[in-house]
Amino acid sequence: MSKTKIGFIGLGTMGIVMARRLMDAGYPLTVWNRTKASGEPLITEGATWADSPGEVAAISDVVFTIVSDAAASEAVICGPGGILEGAAPGLIVIDSASIAPEASRAHAERARSKDVYILDAPVSGGPKVAEKGALGIMVGGSKEAFDTCEPILKELGSMVLYAGDSGNGTTLKVIANLVMGVAIQASAEALVLAAKAGIDPQVVIDITSLPGTGPQTGAMATRGPRMISRSFFPPHFSANNMYKDLSGAMHLAEQLGVSLPTVSAARELLRAVIAQGKGKHDSSEVVTILEAMAATSVGK
Ligand SMILES: NC(=O)c1ccc[n+]([C@@H]2O[C@H](COP(=O)([O-])OP(=O)(O)OC[C@H]3O[C@@H](n4cnc5c(N)ncnc54)[C@H](OP(=O)(O)O)[C@@H]3O)[C@@H](O)[C@H]2O)c1
Incomplete structure (x- = not known):
């Protein structure tokens, strides 16, 4: 055949x-x-x-x-x-x-x-x-x-x-991807806080990569090293695309009367990345916005 x-x-x-x-x-x-x-x-x-x-x-x-x-x-x-x-x-x-x-x-x-x-x-x-x-x-x-x-x-x-x-496939995707968008944001916040506290951000990646522990996330494992090495382009997944997906989640939430406070905050940071002309960069660029806010850098 x-x-x-x-x-x-x-x-x-x-x-x-x-x-x-x-x-x-x-x-x-x-x-x-x-x-x-x-x-x-x-x-x-x-x-x-x-x-x-x-x-x-x-x-x-x-x-x-x-x-x-x-x-x-x-x-x-x-x-x-x-x-x-x-x-x-x-x-x-x-x-x-x-x-x-x-x-x-x-x-x-x-x-x-x-x-x-x-x-x-x-x-x-x-x-x-x-x-x-x-x-x-x-x-x-x-x-x-x-x-x-x-x-x-x-x-x-x-x-x-x-x-x-x-439409159920794309609905499920919007729901699944909000987990990633928020997890990347959380990973960036953790690295910035570590840098400000005088702790090597790489150590944060190491400790949150221990299999079976609560903080272990694919977001930190795949995007944390990018944030430290400043590898924002070419993207793994662009800021434009992540902004689109989190906007999709917010839209669905508005239709259903559901509050998504952390998705909303993560989307704002991506909006700032895009406003700086970096929409085609990896969405892990959000770390640079947080660094500017905290006057520090996680980069090596
Ligand atoms: N990258 C990931 O990790 C990932 C993971 C899961 C899902 N996705 C989703 O998969 C989709 C594609 O993502 P990607 O990362 O492959 O994006 P990408 O690298 O930016 O590629 C986008 C593609 O869309 C084409 N395109 C854009 N606007 C067009 C238009 N008006 N008419 C015809 N073609 C057009 C581009 O053509 P040109 O080459 O001419 O620009 C290119 O082939 C997105 O919806 C994204 O959210 C991506």
Whole structure:
């Protein structure tokens, strides 16, 4: 039996790694990215280039999209030259961008009139996790489309969860990512306080990395060293993207009448990072705002 033909749109930090993994698993792959240069390495490795998202859709059975935000997802799915223009009935689109749940539902609704299924399938884990096929993937949309795509998703994720109706995947993602946003903020605060107290910030990383202890967090383990070595670019996960995700959490909280005081504070610091022109830097840049407030530095 021939393998499912996969299309891949959005070859940024995450997309390029996920697309490569699918190609390495033997799926015929057609790609498109707004900036063609980012697709060159994959083309060299054997992927086919298409000139628009619509062209990708026309020759694929399943199309992944992972672009920055809801506006970008709408552009590549519903816009001129977009997926819906080229799609044949029955196409399944897997949108792995972290976007607002209402945007996921709106895109799925527009696709339904063309008999195209959209699964919202955002991911947890960065590019290194994606390289190992160990992402967490939260999926909303048609159960039948999910069942069809589950084997493909399992090439990318060690946990692939069906979350229910359209928009439930992106809702779960907003909830999961607020933990990371707040934990990075807490890690930065701990390092700044240590620096001010005359304690080597590296020691804070060491003591909070002890497996099984309460303070151990992935945020400190992955972002703490970046804060000390000032490795803010290229980003692991940009301040712009974290601001978007925490804004998504605040929006959901407002709709439901829920207070999220620490999310709100973490978002303010990210706003300051962005105001300083560092939105494309890693979100661990929040440490520099706290350093300025405390007149100290955790850097080495
Ligand atoms: N990085 C992570 O660790 C991580 C982890 C989990 C989830 N995510 C989520 O995954 C998504 C992508 O993140 P990323 O880190 O891969 O971002 P990124 O490196 O900034 O890449 C963004 C991608 O979106 C494309 N794009 C942006 N605006 C577009 C538009 N208007 N039309 C067409 N394409 C557009 C970019 O194209 P160009 O190359 O032309 O700019 C690029 O391919 C985001 O929703 C993010 O929240 C990221």
